[in-house]
Amino acid sequence: MTTSYVEAIRRALGECLEQDPRVFIYGQDVAGQFGGAFKATKGLSERFPGRVLNAPISEDAIAGVAVGAAVDGMRPVIEYQFADFASIGFNQLVNHAATTFWRTGRSCPLVARLPVGGTRGSGPFHCQMPEAWISHHPGLIVVSPATVPDAYWMLKDAIACNDPVIFCEHKYLYSHLKETGDPAQAEHLPMGSAVVRRAGTDCTVISYSGMLHECLSAAGKLEQEHGVSVEVVDLRCLRPLDTATILESAAKTGRVVVATEAWPFGGIAAEVVSVISSEAFHLLDAPPRRICAQDTPIPVQPDLYAAHRPHADDVVAAVLDTVRY
Amino acid sequence: MSTHPRPINEALAILEAKKRFASPAQRLEHLRWMMRGRGLDDRLIALYRSSLVHGNVFTGHGQEALSAAIGMFLKRPITGTPGDVFAPLIRDTAGRLSFGESFEDSFRTYLGKRTGPMRGRDGNIHRGDPTRGQLPMISHLGAMVAAVCGTLLARRLRGEPKSARTVGVTCLGDGGMATGAAHEGINVMAVEKLPMVLVVANNQVSYSTFNDRSFACKDLVSRAEAYGMRGISIDGTDAEECLWAVGDAIARARNDEGPQMVVATLMRLQGHGTHDDASYVPADLRARFPDCLEVAPKKMITDGVIDQAGVDALWSAVKEEITQAYERIRNEPAPDPNDEDWTAWSSTDLTAFRSGSGNSGNSGNSGNSGATP
Ligand SMILES: Cc1ncc(C[n+]2csc(CCOP(=O)(O)OP(=O)(O)O)c2C)c(N)n1
Ligand SMILES: [Mg+2]
Numbered sequence: 001m002t003t004s005y006v007e008a009i010r011r012a013l014g015e016c017l018e019q020d021p022r023v024f025i026y027g028q029d030v031a032g033q034f035g036g037a038f039k040a041t042k043g044l045s046e047r048f049p050g051r052v053l054n055a056p057i058s059e060d061a062i063a064g065v066a067v068g069a070a071v072d073g074m075r076p077v078i079e080y081q082f083a084d085f086a087s088i089g090f091n092q093l094v095n096h097a098a099t100t101f102w103r104t105g106r107s108c109p110l111v112a113r114l115p116v117g118g119t120r121g122s123g124p125f126h127c128q129m130p131e132a133w134i135s136h137h138p139g140l141i142v143v144s145p146a147t148v149p150d151a152y153w154m155l156k157d158a159i160a161c162n163d164p165v166i167f168c169e170h171k172y173l174y175s176h177l178k179e180t181g182d183p184a185q186a187e188h189l190p191m192g193s194a195v196v197r198r199a200g201t202d203c204t205v206i207s208y209s210g211m212l213h214e215c216l217s218a219a220g221k222l223e224q225e226h227g228v229s230v231e232v233v234d235l236r237c238l239r240p241l242d243t244a245t246i247l248e249s250a251a252k253t254g255r256v257v258v259a260t261e262a263w264p265f266g267g268i269a270a271e272v273v274s275v276i277s278s279e280a281f282h283l284l285d286a287p288p289r290r291i292c293a294q295d296t297p298i299p300v301q302p303d304l305y306a307a308h309r310p311h312a313d314d315v316v317a318a319v320l321d322t323v324r325y
Numbered sequence: 326m327s328t329h330p331r332p333i334n335e336a337l338a339i340l341e342a343k344k345r346f347a348s349p350a351q352r353l354e355h356l357r358w359m360m361r362g363r364g365l366d367d368r369l370i371a372l373y374r375s376s377l378v379h380g381n382v383f384t385g386h387g388q389e390a391l392s393a394a395i396g397m398f399l400k401r402p403i404t405g406t407p408g409d410v411f412a413p414l415i416r417d418t419a420g421r422l423s424f425g426e427s428f429e430d431s432f433r434t435y436l437g438k439r440t441g442p443m444r445g446r447d448g449n450i451h452r453g454d455p456t457r458g459q460l461p462m463i464s465h466l467g468a469m470v471a472a473v474c475g476t477l478l479a480r481r482l483r484g485e486p487k488s489a490r491t492v493g494v495t496c497l498g499d500g501g502m503a504t505g506a507a508h509e510g511i512n513v514m515a516v517e518k519l520p521m522v523l524v525v526a527n528n529q530v531s532y533s534t535f536n537d538r539s540f541a542c543k544d545l546v547s548r549a550e551a552y553g554m555r556g557i558s559i560d561g562t563d564a565e566e567c568l569w570a571v572g573d574a575i576a577r578a579r580n581d582e583g584p585q586m587v588v589a590t591l592m593r594l595q596g597h598g599t600h601d602d603a604s605y606v607p608a609d610l611r612a613r614f615p616d617c618l619e620v621a622p623k624k625m626i627t628d629g630v631i632d633q634a635g636v637d638a639l640w641s642a643v644k645e646e647i648t649q650a651y652e653r654i655r656n657e658p659a660p661d662p663n664d665e666d667w668t669a670w671s672s673t674d675l676t677a678f679r680s681g682s683g684n685s686g687n688s689g690n691s692g693n694s695g696a697t698p
Contacts, residue, residue: 034605054538057466057531081532085465088505121380180420203357211461236383294678296669299436299660300379301445314443 001181005145005157006174008152009040009113013077016159017048020075023159024051026062026081027113038080038115038174059085062245063092066110071100076110077158082166083114084128097164098139107162111155116144117170117210118309123300126128129209129262129293134166135239136266138251142239143192144168146212148179149186150236157191168238170210175215194242196249200231203255206246206272208235211261213308218315226316228323238268243275254285255325257318261309264292286325292317332590339569346398346572349630356621357507357632358393360643361495362419363618365428369649373599379437383450385416387594388526390564390617391587392416393525394571395494396423402458410476412469412495414525415450416593420496426452426459428650438657445660466501470510470523477519493521494580500531502548505540511586519576522585524571526561529614530594533605545697549586561589562614564621587672591617662697 003011016023024043031054035042045052055062059080066076080086086093093112098106106227118127135142141163141253145151158165189195197212198219207215212234232251235241250256256276258269269290276288291310299305347355367383373382385392395411401424402408411424412489421431432439434452442454443461453461460476473493480491497507502525514521525546526677531539542548549556555577559570567589567682574585596603620663622636668676 001364028531032605038533054534055537056534057500058505060505060565082464088465121378121448123380123451125447125451141509171494230668294667296665296667299446300443301660302379303662304437304445304660304665307665308667 001176003148003152003183004175005148005151005169005177006038006040008148009043009169010042011183012152012155012159013041014044015045016075016077017044017051017157020159022073022075024053024069024074025077025079026053026055028055028057028062028081028170030054030079030225033321036079038171040079040169040174044227045261059088060092063089063097063112066094066112067108068102069099070110070164071106072106077113077115077159078110080115080287082126083116083130084125084174086112086114086130086295087135090133090216093134093140093164093166094137095142099138100139101163102139106163110159111158111165111167113167113169114172115171117172118169118298118305119171120302120305121300122298124297127298129168129260131166131168131238132267133260135268135271139164140239141165141237142168143191144170144209145182146170146173146209146234148177149183150189152183153188154191156238160292161191168209169279172210189236191244192240194233194235194237194245195233196245197234198232199254200229200246202229202248202253202325204231204233204253205315205319206233206235206249206256206258207210207269208262209261212260214310214312215259215315218312218319220321221312221316226320228319230319235268235272241271243277243279245273246272247280250280250288251283254283255322256284256288257291257315257322258288259291259310259315260316261293264290265293267293286322289318289322291315326385327356329495332352339572342569342573343565343566345569345576347569349628351397352565352625352630353570355393355397355564356625357643358397358419359389359564359618359621360391360639362389362644363371364640364643365422365431366418366648367649368651369431370599372435378449380448380599381598382435383598384595385418387448387455387614387616388416388561389419389530390523390525391419391526391561391571391589392418393423394567395420395496395575396425396588397568398460398572398575399424399492399494401425402456405512406489407480407491409472409585410458410460410493412493413453413566414462414466414469414496414501416498416528421459422456424459425457428647429654430454432651432654433657436654437659438654439660440654440657447550460495460697465506467497467504467506467510470497470507471497471513472511473521474517475514476520477521478517481509481519487581490520490581492580492679493519494524494575495521496524496526498531498533499527499529499536499539499545502545503531511548511552514584515554518583520581520584521585522571522574525586525588527588527590528561530593530606530611531611532597532601544588546586546588549588554584554586555582556586556588558588558590561591562617562620564617565624567617571660591671593619635671641656
């Protein structure tokens with residue numbers, strides 16, 4: 001049996017709807033035979049009548065509705081059609097959802113599902129990685145699964161979580177990532193932890209979401225073609241950030257490359273590099289380095305698109321630079 | 326066929342508007358723009374099917390009558406004089422063309438050519454050229470309303486004389502009307518009493534979501550009154566009605582009669598984009614709406630404006646124009662990533678500060694962090 005990333009998400013949603021009467025889904029085009037722009041909710045409105053609701057194109061209201069329902073004891077799961085449109089729900093997410101527990105002592109258990117990341121030919125408004133600007137605000141949990149079991153377990157954990165969780169799911173992985181075996185039988189890692197996906201000794205590569213797979217393939221190449229042993233850390237959860245795992249790996253290899261698909265400035269990579277530089281400076285043999293997208297909006301034309309984002313080869317080059325430092 | 330029965334004074338105004346904006350010559354011109362829109366969309370679909378398009382194609386099938394009318398009544402900027410502004414939306418292929426966008430630029434954008442106005446950076450419907458009054462939409466629906474307001478406000482601030490009054494038009498769908506941005510923008514348009522027309526295409530669907538999940542009023546035109554502007558509800562499948570109603574609204578805006586809302590009822594005749602088969606649209610809903618490009622020529626033949634041979638000749642001329650435009654641009658170059666400066670700023674003096682930011686882009690030409698000592 002193989003399960004794709006989007007199937008894992010759909011299954012987690014179905015199980016949560018089944019097991020918890022407080023759960024409902026609200027978002028654009030999620031209901032009916034259509035079942036969402038990426039089919040993550042396909043079949044669910046038929047199985048759970050009245051609990052999978054189509055919203056108008058009103059991203060601010062979608063998040064606001066979730067806040068109101070969450071403080072009233074429900075477990076809303078909202079879907080943004082593309083993460084890029086979550087900027088319109090930004091106010092409700094960062095000023096309302098994120099502050100509610102701190103202000104009132106009453107938790108705000110909503111999940112906002114954000115389809116993130118680049119797909120070829122989608123251009124500046126359908127490829128963004130929003131995790132940096134969302135993570136900046138205290139009060140939100142931000143997760144970014146890169147594997148099928150993580151998509152499944154982290155979504156279930158997110159729905160069970162008492163805080164507002166921003167669930168960043170990568171659009172490229174939806175159908176391209178398929179794994180054999182039952183995700184429910186796979187290891188259920190704690191939602192907040194990072195994990196070493198591949199052990200190594202010469203250099204640590206830290207990543208998350210779609211970029212993780214570029215890093216894993218870079219690590220394979222580095223091993224085979226250059227005899228460089230790379231340890232790959234998957235952050236999984238960006239806020240909070242599992243600094244212990246990051247520092248442990250940095251201490252082990254003494255060399256770090258952080259690779260993300262997002263923009264460089266003030267990004268998650270910058271945060272990770274900052275943690276490592278300030279807390280493990282004495283353990284490093286080379287400056288920690290980051291690989292990010294070009295600092296422009298995301299181009300639509302395939303050659304430009306390819307040049308905009310980091311690939312495995314860029315990771316390979318950065319690791320080689322770092323180990324030769 | 327009109328959506329609402331109209332009182333007698335309105336009926337007289339309609340007669341007048343028909344005379345001014347839907348003369349036989351105007352109807353012919355309108356039909357030609359409708360055909361150009363449809364013809365271009367069909368060609369784009371064919372290119373998509375041959376995998377030549379980057380991304381999806383979003384077409385205006387069913388919306389041509391409404392959209393084509395817009396550009397016909399707008400003044401294109403000519404050197405030295407600012408023209409009107411138009412921020413088209415997803416399904417405005419016809420209106421973009423009638424406002425002066427070339428077939429070539431449409432193709433260039435969809436094919437990601439370096440030579441197009443978007444230079445391969447942005448694509449498909451997100452194209453335009455602000456210097457020609459064509460504001461390129463961002464995806465975020467509703468955002469263009471306020472932007473057009475801003476353009477018109479700028480002209481007011483600069484003291485645009487009434488004699489040279491320019492008008493702004495933007496479009497929105499039944500879905501987009503639910504955005505907060507639309508509400509804020511329309512309210513600004515009304516509060517500032519801008520010479521602006523909002524054209525709303527209620528094509529029954531917002532992607533897969535039907536009207537009953539987008540709004541609860543009977544007709545979106547009822548909002549016009551609530552905002553404090555004139556509104557008119559029309560049959561968007563009736564080319565003649567689109568022509569006079571849009572022409573009249575633009576003329577009123579130009580005549581400083583305040584902002585205008587035109588709400589047209591029609592049907593999206595294809596999927597949301599080429600990736601979508603629209604299988605969720607019930608056949609009986611679809612069947613309620615005729616294709617404006619089938620109705621219009623028939624009605625014009627009945628009215629003696631054109632004959633079948635004329636219609637056929639128009640179609641072949643339009644198709645030939647499109648083919649020739651495509652042939653002209655098909656071998657134009659794609660952008661070269663090595664030629665990109667990879668900066669989103671125009672301030673080149675500030676861009677100089679960028680190096681050393683620690684950005685390791687992958688092309689090696691934009692501030693690699695320089696981990697190598
Ligand atoms: C703010 C925002 N949210 C979501 C989307 C994704 N989206 C693109 S088109 C569309 C449906 C638009 O429906 P409507 O406004 O009726 O226009 P139509 O496609 O029917 O012409 C949606 C939801 C978007 N572009 N902008
Ligand atoms: Mg619509």
